[in-house]
Amino acid sequence: MKVGFVNIFGKPNAGKSTLLNALIGEKLAIVSPKVQTTRHRIKGIMTTDAYQIIFSDTPGIIGETKYKLHERMMGAVKSALEDADVGVLLVDVQDNLEENDAIFSTLRLRVPCVLVLNKVDKAKKEQLDQALAFFTGKPYAKRIVTLSALTQNGVPALMEAITDLLPEGDPFYAEDELTDLPEKFFVAEMVREKIFQYFEDEIPYQATVLVQEFKHKSTLIKIGAIIVVQRESQKAIILGEGGRMIKKIGSEARRDIEKFVGQKVFLELFVKVRPKWRENDLLLKEYGY
Numbered sequence: 117m118k119v120g121f122v123n124i125f126g127k128p129n130a131g132k133s134t135l136l137n138a139l140i141g142e143k144l145a146i147v148s149p150k151v152q153t154t155r156h157r158i159k160g161i162m163t164t165d166a167y168q169i170i171f172s173d174t175p176g177i178i179g180e181t182k183y184k185l186h187e188r189m190m191g192a193v194k195s196a197l198e199d200a201d202v203g204v205l206l207v208d209v210q211d212n213l214e215e216n217d218a219i220f221s222t223l224r225l226r227v228p229c230v231l232v233l234n235k236v237d238k239a240k241k242e243q244l245d246q247a248l249a250f251f252t253g254k255p256y257a258k259r260i261v262t263l264s265a266l267t268q269n270g271v272p273a274l275m276e277a278i279t280d281l282l283p284e285g286d287p288f289y290a291e292d293e294l295t296d297l298p299e300k301f302f303v304a305e306m307v308r309e310k311i312f313q314y315f316e317d318e319i320p321y322q323a324t325v326l327v328q329e330f331k332h333k334s335t336l337i338k339i340g341a342i343i344v345v346q347r348e349s350q351k352a353i354i355l356g357e358g359g360r361m362i363k364k365i366g367s368e369a370r371r372d373i374e375k376f377v378g379q380k381v382f383l384e385l386f387v388k389v390r391p392k393w394r395e396n397d398l399l400l401k402e403y404g405y
Contacts, residue, residue, distance in 0.1 A: 117165070117166055117167055117168065117284065117285075117286075117287065118166065118167035118168075118169075118279050118282040118283070118284055118285075119167065119168045119169075119282065119283065119284065119285035119286065119287055119288065120169065120170070120201030120202060120282040120283055120285070121170045121172065121199050121200050121201050121202075122169050122170065122171050122172070122200070122201065122202045122203075122204060122278055122282070123171075123172040123174060123196040123197070123199075123200040123202075123203055123204065124136060124171065124172060124173055124174060124204045124206055125174055125177065125193065125196070125197075125203060125204065125205055125206065125220075125223065126176065126177065126205065126206035126207060126208075126216070126219075127176050127177055127207075127208070127211065127215070127216060127219060128151035128152050128175075128176025128177075128178065129149070129150075129151045129176065129208065130176065130206045130207060130208045130211070130234060131206060131208065131234045131235060131265045131266070132145075132154065132173050132174065132176070132206055133145035133146065133147050133153065133154055133158075133173050134147055134265040134266055135173075135204075135206060135232070135234065135265035136158065136160055136171055136172075136173040138265050138266075138268045138271055139160065139162065139171055139271065139274075139275070140160035140161075140162060140171065140294070142160070142294060143372075143376070144158055144160045144173075144294070144295055144302070145158050145160075145173045145305075146305045146306065146308065146309035146312070147309070148309065148312040148313065148320075150312050150320060151176060152175065152176055152178070152189075152321065153309075153312055153320075154173055154174070154175045154176065155175055155185070155188075155189050155192075155324075155405065156175070156189075156192060156301075156404070156405075157172050157173070157174050157175075157192040157193075157195065157196055158172065158173040158295070158297065159171065159172050159295055159296050159297065160172075160173075160294065160295055161289050161293050161294055161295060161296070163287065163289070163291040163292075163293075166279070167279055167282060168287040168288065168289065168291075169278065169279075169282070170288065170289070172196050172200075174192055174193045174196045175189040175190070175192055175193060177190070177193055177219050178190070183394040183395055184394060184395050184396075184397065184400060185394040185395075185400060185405060188400060188405040189405075197223060197224075197225065200225065200227050201227055201281075201282060201283055202227055202228055202229065202230065202278055202281045202282060203223075203225045203227055203228070203229035203230070203256075204229070204230050204232055204274075204278070205220050205229050205230070205231045205232065205256065205257070206232050206234055207231065207232065207233055207234060207247070207251075208234055208235050209233045209234060209235055209236055209238075209239045209243055209244055209247050209262075210235060210238065210239055210243060213246075213247060213250045213251070217250070217251075217254065220254070220256050221256065223256070225256060228258040228259075228281045229256050229257060229258055229259075230257075230258065230259045230260070230261055230274065230277045230278060230281070231251050231254070231256070231257035231259070231260045231261070232260075232261050232262075232263060232274060233247050233248070233251075233260070233261070233262045233263070234263060234264065234265050235264060235265075235266070236262045236263060236264050236269075236270070237264040237266065237267055237269065238264075244262065248260065248262070258281065259277040259280075259281070261273050261274045261277050299330065299376075299377060300327040300330050301404070302373075302376055303327050303330070303339055303341065303373055303376075304324075304325040304326065304327050304341060304404075305325075306369050306372045306373055306376070307325045307341055307343065307365065307366075307369045307385065308320075308323070308324065308325045309369075309372075310364075310365045310368055310369050311323050311325075311343065311354070311365065314361070314364070314365065315353065315354070318350075319345070319350050319353060319354070322345060322346045322347075322350065322394070323343055323344060323345050323350070323354070324343075324344050324393070324403050325341055325342070325343055325344070326341065326342045326344060326402070326403055326404075327339060327340070327341045328340050328341065328342060329341075329384075335380060336379065336380040336381060336382050337377060337379055337380070337381050337382070338381075338382045338384075339373070339381060339382065339383045339384070340384045340386070341383070341384070341385055341386070342385075342386045342387070342388050343362075343365075343385060343386070343387045343388070344387075344388055344389075344390050344393055344403065345387065345388075345389055345390075346389065346390065346391055346392060346393060346394075347389060347391070348389055350389075351387045351388075351389050354387050355387055362385055362387065365385065366383050366384075366385045369383060369385075370383040
């Protein structure tokens with residue numbers, strides 16, 4: 117059978133997480149219109165009689181790392197570069213083509229890559245034609261595919277291009293495995309997604325979520341999680357007047373978590389202030405980065 121690691125690379129907001137979810141058919145990666153939503157390498161496993169593909173969503177590639185958190189995020193990209201069997205180079209078709217070309221040219225991928233022009237549902241024909249002409253013949257683009265990850269139009273053509281390039285081998289995972297990450301990871305991500313959804317400015321980027329309790333009871337799963345922020349003013353905003361905001365976050369995150377785990381959930385959220393946690397190696401390790 118065809119087996120391999122297929123890792124998705126691109127600039128922030130190119131649609132990598134949406135594409136991973138479309139390929140796997142499950143919401144493994146949180147999605148937000150804000151840049152740098154993805155902080156970890158997230159693997160999704162697809163197994164059929166013909167192939168096993170381990171897809172990886174990676175953080176958006178940035179040129180300048182301002183914090184140690186950014187360095188850890190780019191470290192996740194580096195590890196994905198090292199073990200890829202096939203690369204998927206994702207481009208927002210309406211984005212700056214030269215900037216994307218510069219990024220892909222410096223990745224130095226030694227494996228075949230599929231250049232994917234995403235968000236074609238929002239592009240004019242001349243934009244798409246221009247992008248196709250621009251990337252045709254680029255040394256890193258073994259194949260070029262156009263699609264919309266949001267509508268999933270074009271995903272079958274991408275799957276065909278990927279499987280053609282995969283090597284043969286034995287599967288790495290059992291056929292019923294969907295990911296190699298624990299449930300606690302996805303719980304934290306679903307809470308963090310609500311923070312990206314409801315808050316502007318610096319709060320989503322200066323917040324993280326740590327699941328401290330995850331217990332299976334007879335009738336439900338009891339979860340206790342901490343939202344970590346950098347300043348007291350941010351804590352007050354997340355709590356909201358009379359605790360209304362954190363209740364809203366908890367209520368909506370709980371619905372997503374219950375859908376994901378297929379069981380009733382009791383979710384309790386707390387907020388703690390940890391100044392400059394994005395620069396603290398010990399805290400970054402504790403928070404899973």
